[in-house]
Amino acid sequence: AQSVTQLDSHVSVSEGTPVLLRCNYSSSYSPSLFWYVQHPNKGLQLLLKYTSAATLVKGINGFEAEFKKSETSFHLTKPSAHMSDAAEYFCVVTFKGFQKLVFGTGTRLLVSP
Amino acid sequence: DADVTQTPRNRITKTGKRIMLECSQTKGHDRMYWYRQDPGLGLRLIYYSFDVKDINKGEISDGYSVSRQAQAKFSLSLESAIPNQTALYFCATSDSGGTNQPQHFGDGTRLSIL
Numbered sequence: 001a002q003s004v005t006q007l008d009s010h011v012s013v014s015e016g017t018p019v020l021l022r023c024n025y026s027s028s029y030s031p032s033l034f035w036y037v038q039h040p041n042k043g044l045q046l047l048l049k050y051t052s053a054a055t056l057v058k059g060i061n062g063f064e065a066e067f068k069k070s071e072t073s074f075h076l077t078k079p080s081a082h083m084s085d086a087a088e089y090f091c092v093v094t095f096k097g098f099q100k101l102v103f104g105t106g107t108r109l110l111v112s113p
Numbered sequence: 114d115a116d117v118t119q120t121p122r123n124r125i126t127k128t129g130k131r132i133m134l135e136c137s138q139t140k141g142h143d144r145m146y147w148y149r150q151d152p153g154l155g156l157r158l159i160y161y162s163f164d165v166k167d168i169n170k171g172e173i174s175d176g177y178s179v180s181r182q183a184q185a186k187f188s189l190s191l192e193s194a195i196p197n198q199t200a201l202y203f204c205a206t207s208d209s210g211g212t213n214q215p216q217h218f219g220d221g222t223r224l225s226i227l
Binding site: 009032034036041042043044045046049051090094100101103104105106 | 117153154155156157158161171203205213215216217218219220221
């Protein structure tokens with residue numbers, strides 16, 4: 001079965017330090033992968049997507065993610081956290097012919113001054 | 114103006130009441146979706162529609178129904194609300210260009226069933 005696992009429910013960083021949010025997926029098919037961000041009282045906003053082109057994907061607000069097929073991973077990174085990055089982040093997977101998205105359970109990013 | 118608009122934004126109601134949540138979009142997308150979000154569970158798909166004449170159940174459709182009144186409008190109904198339907202509900206849209214198309218979300222409806 002197709003699934004996606006976000007390895008951390010919470011991640012805490014200090015402002016100016018790197019961010020790493022981990023995501024692993026399982027599938028027998030070639031996936032399309034997305035990262036979304038949700039700020040309080042708002043809907044989900046697309047950060048970036050991977051669709052079988054370059055394995056390193058750059059998104060908005062300085063985030064990027066690397067697709068590693070051998071590790072079935074799509075981890076989200078940012079070199080330097082900003083206070084405004086504090087939010088919940090969702091890794092999302094879909095597969096050719098599957099017609100639906102599969103959401104991870106989310107990682108809450110906390111950024112301290 | 115928001116591309117995907119959900120009304121109401123907040124609703125408190127009693128067990129057994131009928132409730133309708135509405136979604137309208139100005140993105141011109143064919144595909145529309147309803148999700149519910151519960152803490153620690155991520156988003157789960159309730160229903161989805163790929164065009165006006167197409168309605169499909171998602172993973173948690175029991176207790177819900179939908180209506181696609183037009184390309185731009187997709188409403189979700191709870192015929193007889195129960196407390197475990199208390200959640201944050203999201204409408205989303207996407208283009209019909211394949212499964213790698215991202216979804217665009219409204220700001221959500223916070224629903225409380227007492």
